[in-house]
Amino acid sequence: MHPRIYQALASPIVGHLDPYFFEVMDDTKDLLRQTFRTKNEITFPIAGTGMAGMEAAICNVVEEGDEVVVCVNGLFGARMSDIAHRNGGKVTEIKRTWGESISPADVKEALSRCRKPKAVALVHAETSTGVLQPLSEISKIAHDFGALLIADTVTSLGGCELDIDRMGIDVAFSGSQKCLNCPPGLSPMTTNEKTMAAIRNRKTRVRSWYFDIAEIEKYWSQGRAYHHTGPISMVYALREALRIVQEEGLENRWTRHRKNCEALVRGLESMGLTMLVKDAQERLPSLTAVRVPESIADTTLRGALLNQFNIEIGGGLGELKGHILRIGLMGLNSSRKNIVLVLDALEKVLNDQGHAVKR
């Protein structure tokens, strides 16, 4: 976390209906719109983690009997499918091997099998595999079929190109703790007017009270009606994080993440390691998934990195458990210094484990 974010987090707390906090809320909404690149009025953080944003996105759009196409090429796609099911959706899953992206043709084919598809849900930045999903063409196809596009942007917001309005994303949710460098616990979200109209036209009420976006909006808009108690300290932190993003400039930040990711990959490949995502264009700049050499347990590798070098690296999730390392270079931590640090440590640990690697 950036020192300024620690400081914001520990700033003196006020009430959630305090006029000062309303200013903080308005700042946060403006900064979020700039960071999401959207004009959407409904743009604010959900009071929960990224998964809360996922549930909010889906439970507001999907009601009993709605047809939904969900792209499943990693853990988070699978979760969106689960949530759509729990909300009574008739789900068509597009399944692809973890580590591959979803093609526009796949989406078109799935949509053409629906009678009246309500939404396509996919993951822009699949944190479980390191895949960056191309979106623009899929967005166009979804709209041609009259479906809304819901995108998980947890690991892309502030870390790689994301332009909600230009890309035609109707609903997006993110997480505070990835490329924004906040603590986990908030899920920035944005929803356009077309989606709000669809929500207002629901036949049944949203199954969740806590995530009912029309109710949350009453607190985050000028009405200031009490819905939940705004998570003050976390919103302070998020505002500061978004200011830091704007100070650097969004495009500068995207470029930095991309260049640093490329440098990391070059270093890993020079040690003979293999990336999970084959196509360099589809590699997430903020998270690099690298295959664990077969003869080493990933827990040994990650344990040594943590205990000897104080470097915390994610392991594989779901079907990739044990098979990959997920190296995050997010926000402040996407730096040349960190790349050298992790490559040196990895080289040392692999050599200790009997792998004669050398960069």
Add this chain to the structure above:
Amino acid sequence: MHPRIYQALASPIVGHLDPYFFEVMDDTKDLLRQTFRTKNEITFPIAGTGMAGMEAAICNVVEEGDEVVVCVNGLFGARMSDIAHRNGGKVTEIKRTWGESISPADVKEALSRCRKPKAVALVHAETSTGVLQPLSEISKIAHDFGALLIADTVTSLGGCELDIDRMGIDVAFSGSQKCLNCPPGLSPMTTNEKTMAAIRNRKTRVRSWYFDIAEIEKYWSQGRAYHHTGPISMVYALREALRIVQEEGLENRWTRHRKNCEALVRGLESMGLTMLVKDAQERLPSLTAVRVPESIADTTLRGALLNQFNIEIGGGLGELKGHILRIGLMGLNSSRKNIVLVLDALEKVLNDQGHAVKR
């Protein structure tokens, strides 16, 4: 907030699957059990505000067609009813004037009209009215009818007598920002084994993925399976808050809140003001609802307190909007110093408004 809690909040962050954080989680669970006075294995904070805990409590227990008795004598009772409806519950509301408590006879009568009641939901500490709801007799009645007791303990945990196991509360949820003095954003929750058995016997899945308690438990127990990203900084803060509670001693803390509330009420009454809750036994020690004199707008009163004295006082919610002030004396802030501060300020503001009050 206590200075130690600010410090904990801004402590260096680690990953949500870091062995150090697992220790923090285990500490937090132990401390929460002591504070809730329960042996319940399932005792942890939900990653959202108090309203998230409310939704988690109800959506896990109540499924399509379940009969639920909900006690509605304030805003939070009304919200529990709303959430039970959204989960398909067949809701019987016991409605009482805001500011009054629910009688055991009311609950018995409502339950006797059900075929097979699944749960009784009520608010132990109604933050919208300042009512402390007597529980033990109602708990016995609920159990006689085979129903579970769900209690909102948002404003009672750590501030007044609460003994989950002895009182026979089957599910309780609370908030981090009331008598625990943390920032808002976590909802401590506890659920007994009888309730978990009922949840395991559901015919349908829990409608919420994010609040599915059996899934959340997999992260908060030794399995450490990834469900959501633990809100690290907030859990640091909660652990520190619970340590402070235990250092003072739970019963000492309850006594302090009760005595300070009594002193506040004496001061308010000496100014000729009237309490909303008539029965002194049913007044919440952590929150005192006092009627606003008819000739003054509550916004004028609260505005002057905030702007001239830097004292933030809650206004009335729902049907009590404009009619009451809600003076919180919670945790650290339940002190003689604060009582004198608020009484002096109130006296000054009322006099400025042309009310010749004198203590």
